[in-house]
Amino acid sequence: MTPEERQMLGGLFQRVNSAAATQRDPEAESFINDAVRTAPHSPYVLAQTVLVQQQALEAAANRISQLEAAAQQGAARGVPLKQIAPGDLVFFRIHSASINHVGIYTGAGRFVHAPHAGQAVTYGELKRGFYAQHLVSAGRFW
Numbered sequence: 671m672t673p674e675e676r677q678m679l680g681g682l683f684q685r686v687n688s689a690a691a692t693q694r695d696p697e698a699e700s701f702i703n704d705a706v707r708t709a710p711h712s713p714y715v716l717a718q719t720v721l722v723q724q725q726a727l728e729a730a731a732n733r734i735s736q737l738e739a740a741a742q743q744g745a746a747r748g749v750p751l752k753q754i755a756p757g758d759l760v761f762f763r764i765h766s767a768s769i770n771h772v773g774i775y776t777g778a779g780r781f782v783h784a785p786h787a788g789q790a791v792t793y794g795e796l797k798r799g800f801y802a803q804h805l806v807s808a809g810r811f812w
Contacts, residue, residue: 678721678724679721682717682720682721682724732770736768738772739761739768739770742772742809743761743769743772743807745809745811747810748807748808750808751807754775755777755810758808759773759811760772760796761806762801762804762805763804764804769806771783773794775808779795779796780795781794781801782794
C-alpha cells in the first residue's frame with residue numbers, strides 16, 4: 671500500500687466514523703451485517719469501490735469545471751488585460767493545459783472567486799502572486 675492509498679483509506683474511515691451517530695435503517699443494517707459475515711472480504715472490496723468512485727467523481731468535477739470555464743471564456747468578448755474593468759471575467763490556467771478557473775474582476779487589481787469547490791468566495795490578487803502567474807485572459811459580457 672502506498673502512502674497515498676493509506677491516506678485515502680484513512681479519509682474514508684474518518685468519514686465512516688463521523689457518520690456513526692447518524693440514524694440507520696435497522697433492516698438494511700442487519701442485511702449488511704449478514705452479508706459481511708458470509709463474505710468477510712467484502713469490506714475490502716467495498717472500500718476499494720468507494721475510493722475508485724470518489725476519484726472518478728473528482729475527475730468528472732474537474733473536467734466539468736474546465737468545460738464551464740472554457741464555455742464562459744468562449745462566450746465572452748475578449749478584453750486586453752490592461753483594459754479590464756470591474757465586472758469583467760478573468761480566466762486562469764492552473765496546473766492544466768486549458769482554462770479551469772474563473773473569477774470576477776472587482777477593480778484595483780483584485781477579483782472575487784471560490785478558490786476550490788465548496789470553499790467560501792474570497793478576494794484574490796491579479797498584480798502579484800499565484801493568480802497573477804496563472805492569469806490567461808479576460809472577457810466581458812456587457
